[in-house]
Amino acid sequence: MSRATTTMTVRLSGALSEFVTANVGEHGAYENVSEYVRDLIRRDKERKEADTFERLKAELTHAYAAPEASYHPLTAAEVIARNRNRA
Known part of the structure; x- marks a missing residue:
């Protein structure tokens, strides 16, 4: 696996520059x-x-808290079609 390297130039002045300088060296x-x-x-x-x-955990917690009667079986094709419609 190769890792790309990016060189960046960032200009800081005033308080930001002073803050960085205080944290380096x-x-x-x-x-x-x-x-x-x-x-x-x-x-x-x-x-x-x-x-x-955390968002995923919250969604799963909400889903698992729903009454079992609210669930209905779906095929893989139905899930794929539903997700395509949402996009």
Whole structure:
């Protein structure tokens, strides 16, 4: 599996620049700006994945709470057709 590398240029000024500078280097939590940005992106990715999982859990909880009489059998073809119609 190959991994693509993307080079980005980000310009910061004022308070944002000062904030990054305070978090990078000898007295910061990160050795360099790239490490800091990668960590921010990883955390954002994890947060979005957790949000998606929580939405799925909520939908499943709601579905399992429905009375059994409200369920009706569907074939795979019916599920596929229903999902195509929703798209």
